[in-house]
Amino acid sequence: MWNDWKSWIKRRSPAQVITAYYIVSVTISVMLLRLPGVHLPNVEVPFIDTVFTAVSAVSVTGLTVVNISETYSVFGYFVIMLIMQFGGIGIMALGTFFWLLLGKKIGLRSRRLIMVDHNQYALSGLVQLVKEIVKIIVVIEIIGTLILGFHFLKYYSTWEEAFLQALFASVSATTNGGLDITGASMIPYAGDYFVQFITIILITLGAIGFPVLIELKEFLFRRKWDLDVPYQFTLFTKLTTITYAGLLVFGTLIIILLEFQHFFRGMSWHESFFYAFFQSGTTRSGGLATMDVSEFTMPTLLVMSIMMFIGASPSSVGGGIRTTTFALNILFIWHFARGNKDIKVFRRELHHDDILKSLVITILAMIICFTSVVIMSITDKHLQLIEIIFEVCSAFGTTGLSMGITAELSNIGKIIIMVLMFVGRIGLTSFLYIIGGKTEKTNYHYPKERIIIG
Template identity: 55%
Template sequence: MLSKHPLIQLVNKLSPVQLILVFYFLAVVISTILLALPVAHKDGVDVPLIDVLFTAVSAMSVTGLSTISIVDTFSTTGIILLALILQLGGVGVMAIGTFIWLLLGKKIGLKERRLIMTDQNQTTFEGMVRLIKQILLVILTIEFIGFIILGTYFLQYFPTAGEAYLNGFFGSISATTNGGFDITGESLIRFQDDYFVQFINMLLIIFGAIGYPVLVEVKQYLFSKTGNHQRFRFSLFTKVTTITFFALIVIGTIFITLFDFRHFFADKSWHEILFFSLFQSVTTRSGGLATMDVSQLTEQNHLFMSFLMFIGASPSSAGGGIRTTTFALVIIFLITFARGGNSIRLFRREVHEEDLLKAVTVTLMAIIFVYSSLLVLSIMEPFSLSALLFEVTSAFGTVGLSLGITSELTVLSKIILMILMFIGRVGIITFLLMFKKNKKSGKYHYPKERIIIG
């Protein structure tokens, strides 16, 4: 029925990558128009088009970098529109990542389809719509619980229940989609002593950043019949991405603490240090919210956090960057190759060579993109190299942290950041597919298992 519609037929003719591009540009154009409407603005506020465009791209890519103050610019209508764009962006990123995974995975016929509980149509337009619906359901459930908890808890912070629940609503969406925008005007700084708010926000950020397939598998595991638990096998992807994800959070917390131990943390108590470091470590996965002004940290911490943001979140999540699995495979590849080994085995599964090559390609490409962007920004801007690197990796990792220079950048730099947010959003593998000549026919001889890259 639906598939007979000429528009659907046209869409089905496009390659998946062309489809994503068309979606993305349509979404950005519509978002820009919506956010440029007078009703979206506070009275008397006039915003240059480049900044509206930047906000739309930043929201669609759930980055959270902003050249304007959200709370001073947008009316309640504008804020709700922004929340909707974040929602679309967050789900879009997850859907696209998962979709590409399925697309690549279909060739070797592994267990992805069982995992995602869908049929062969997954790689058609209708299959994609169904996938988006499923992801939307998961996200909305998480967001709704976050909204109720935060909104109710915020009653003590705000004069009216309306304000409390509006903040809970926007806060839950911004955290879960890893949007990273705030309507407080200072991210989560006002909650820097409220560990409950921080804890809930970290949970929501992690749910958004850890990857849709992981959420599905955990759900399957939890709701499978008792006794069946032991027979349930998590996929290699879930194991690798989850371990890397939490390892990065732990390593990030430790080093963020160390790099500022005698500086920003010098006069703080142990639990303040723990929560500052932990939250800022979690947020570099792709969250973008912050419980402090990160420009107060040392330059070495900025350099280190740039590295964390460059890695970003899990594939098929609301986050960006080279992705946790890419990073894990590159490290394993380097260690194996340096020691003279050939094949890489993880959890009794052999990693596919093509995945290794992909991981390496994604990482090197990302370094080239980041370096080139940095070079152009260093020509255009008067800011220090570390501040520019922080900005560039924040955009590529769709994190949204900034040392406060975003609004002062030139138009060319803003355009470069928008391109980085786009590449970071769709992922380098998807980005590269645009230049791919022709699909190879899959000839695979080994019992290997795929891992999502980029």
């Protein structure tokens, strides 16, 4: 049995394995979410809405057609938390694993650390890697639960209630699941900056990418005799962290700028700042919100849409085109305009294949999202264009923010959003290989001929 599985997996491409994992997870999740006792008494959920909830939880998006706290029992909460763990951590582990395996190494140190043998398809390496990722994420979740739990004692009358809320909030934030059992996302904590700060940190630890966490752990727990040598972070870690931070700061500033005469009118500076900061941070992939985002004005909603489209770091619990893809696009356009085709950054050069891939992924993502918007403008005529654009970007970025229209979607609309959550979560690299099918290697060449471009 074990050997059968080993031999099956050996014959599959990474994209196939990740997709299979995703589909199996959704199927099991649907079954779990139909178990007796999962729903509150007298609550009926249509089958497509169960599937939608399962897809949303496995892809850790957080868009929902039902209100979790009014639909599911405490047992249901635990089922949902379990699904978010499998969706968030599982796909992150598989993605990192294949990336290592295909020889695109993070750096010798990290590889040694997670003990994946480059030259053989080591399932023991996979097991080891999954263990490492689960360990790091679960430790983060437990710390988050403890910090939030004690703090929540001032909101909830019993320890059980406070720690249940804290556990769900911590898991939802760390896996970037974006679901809530408060019934109104983070709005009850809109005035509690401590909770918001902890939540943003948890979201960031989930969305910054596993390789970054590994290197951070290495950096923080270095042995004494290593302290003399300056620690060398990988290019990936530098690039993704700076992009992540840049987007957070840019988003915060632009939201303040666009809303200080609108939504923030009459608010204190710290209220405005925290609203902007949290809503900027959550677009990376978190999906929790301290306000009803539909109260923002059009320009803010457009900027947030594009930030969700960019999404989180690769090998993380997030979606979208990914931070590195975005960074490479910007860097390359800048260099290309100056007549330079090599990108030099942090005393390293980027690989041409990676640049090409980032450009292709961005354009393909735009085509997919644009097509989705067009189709939904046919099937969901009752919605405004900005509501559709926001929802599509949110699903593709597996962010889970919404202008409040998810429950009103037509069945075709729901299916499109589910497909987008799937594509956004597994990432367009994997998606490309699925739609591309078998590689066609050809050995012949035709004469090259130049053509005029734009």
